Amino acid sequence: MTHQPPPSPPEYPETPAQPPQPPQYPSPASHTAQYSAAPQHPIAPESPQPPACPTGTRPPAGPAPAEPPAYPTAAQPPTYPTAAQPPAYPTDTPQPGVTPPVPPPAAPRPSPAPGDPAHPHHIATDRGRVHISAQQRRTDATAVGNLLLYLPHFLCSLLVVGLLSLLFGDLGFLLVLAWLASGALVFHRPTESALARHLLRLRYPTPQERARLEPVWREVTARAGVEGRTYELWVEDSDHLNAVAAAGHIVGVTRFAMNELPNGELAAVMAHELGHHxxxxxxxxxxxxxxxxxxxxxxxxxxxxxxxxxxxxxxxSCFGVVFFGLFVGGLALATISSLYGLPLLILAMPYALAAVGRRAELRADQHAAALGFAPMLAAVLEKLHQQEEQQAAAVTAAHGGVPVAESPVSRLLASHPDYYTRLHHLQPYLQPRG
Incomplete structure (x- = not known):
């Protein structure tokens, strides 16, 4: 039996000159990083050498650990902004070769609606203390002059009624007395309502229309010191700007004036009609x-x-025309001689009544302006003037573009002054008070 020598012991690595570095562990700031797998130390199956200690190299597997944040060594003082430079404004002289920017056009402001409180002619209609003046009505010089100018018509009517009373014999004087007393019906409320409904084509306002009219009317009568419940408000179904004061207690406005005018201008219209009353x-x-x-x-x-x-x-033939002319001429001469020229005065009455009517309109404008509605009334007159110009343009277009001039007779028979005359009389109330 042969003796085998013992196996030689394994060779250990020599001690390195530098000691092995310890493994790098993640800092506390990256404690959430996880390795996917532990490092595998390969073991040679045939070599009994012990595993080599890890050096300073990072294991091959696993995600890279997060780098620790860098902390400042010394606190830096905060940097404060310096003084802002003022913007450079363009000079009056343009720079050569430089086109100055053109500012965009400003968008037009939408005009406020008639019912908007931001409208310049809007007035407050809140309930307040109302001072009622002792004198509710008066008869000014215009009303007296109007009655005097109707005197020839009254005498002619009295003659006509007297001739008709002859048909009733002894009871004819009752007809004359009844006609004289019938003038009181002007102030009779049912008669006024029938007059407004059938002659003036007015109607009672609806609840919605009354809610629109009554606050404005209350403000007008409060400024005038007039009892507003004395009068009745009516509405005319018309698309034109108009109003009417009739009989003793009727104030009517058109549907256009009620719906399209701001309450200040509507108040000016109603104050004008109140001036007539x-x-x-x-x-x-x-x-x-x-x-x-x-x-x-x-x-x-x-x-x-x-x-x-x-x-x-x-x-x-001509003989009949001559005979008719002589007959009518003789009748006219007899009438003039017996009535002291009264029929001739009747021929001139329409022009005189129209002149008095124009004066009454100026008086009513003055009444509305004295209540503080002068700017609103001027705006209403401007709208009326525009409507008249539109109507004149329509008539001109209907006549083939030929303008139709107003005759002097029609101007003399006009019941209202022209736009420029009314605006001229409003100037004292439109000027700022110092």
Whole structure:
């Protein structure tokens, strides 16, 4: 049996000159990093050498640990901003070769709606203390002049009614007395309502329309010191800007004025109509018209009969025309001599009544302006003027582009002053008070 020498012991590595570095462990700031797998130390199956101690190299597997944050060594003082440089404004002289920027056009501001409180002609209509003046109505010089101008018509109507009373014999004087007393119906409320409904084509306002009109009317009457419940508000179904004061207690406005005007301008319109009532213009005009109605009716009948007789006389040659002319002339001469020229005055009355009516409109404008509605009334007059110009343009277009000039007679018979005259009389109230 052969003796085998013992195996030689394994060789250990020599001690390195530098000691092995310890493994790098993650800092506390990266304690959340996890390795996916532990490092595997390879072991040689055939070599009994012990595993080599890890050196300073990082294990091959696993995610890289996060780097620790760098901390400042010394606190730096905060940096404060320096003084802001003022913006450079463009000079008056343009720079050569530089086109100055053109600012965009400013967008137009939308005009406030009529019911918007931001409208310049909006007025407050809150309830407040109302001071009622002792004198609710008066009769100014315009109303008195209107009654005096209706006097010839009244006398002619009295003559016509007296001639008709002859048909009733001894009871004819009752007809004359009844006609004289009928003037009181002007102030009778049911008669006024019938007049407003059938003659003026007005109607009662709806609850919504009354809610729109009554606060404005209350403000107008409060400024005037007038009891507003004395009058009745009516509405006219019209698309034109208009209003009316009739009889003794009727104030009517159009649907256009009620819906399209701000409450300040609507108040100016209603204050104008209240001026007609307070000054006595409304009742005096209606009273004069009522007592002139029989004479006007007789005049229209006479004119119609005269026209028919003239056409008949033309059928009997020139002799018939001459005979008719002599007959009518003699009748006119007898009438003038017996009535002291009264029929001639009647021919001039329409022009005088129109002049007094224009004066009444200026008085009503003054009343509205004195209540503080002068700017609003001027705006309403401007809108009326625009409507008149539109109507004139429509008439011109209907005549093939030829403008239709207003005749002097029509200007003399106009019941309202022109726009420029009314605006001129409002100037003292439109000027700022120092």
């Amino acid at each position: 307070v000054g006595g213009h409304a009742w005096s005009s209606l009273l004069g018209y009522w007592y002139a109605l029989p004479g006007r009716t007789a005049w229209r009948v006479l004119r119609t009969v005269t026209g028919v007789m003239f056409r008949i006389s033309r059928a009997f």
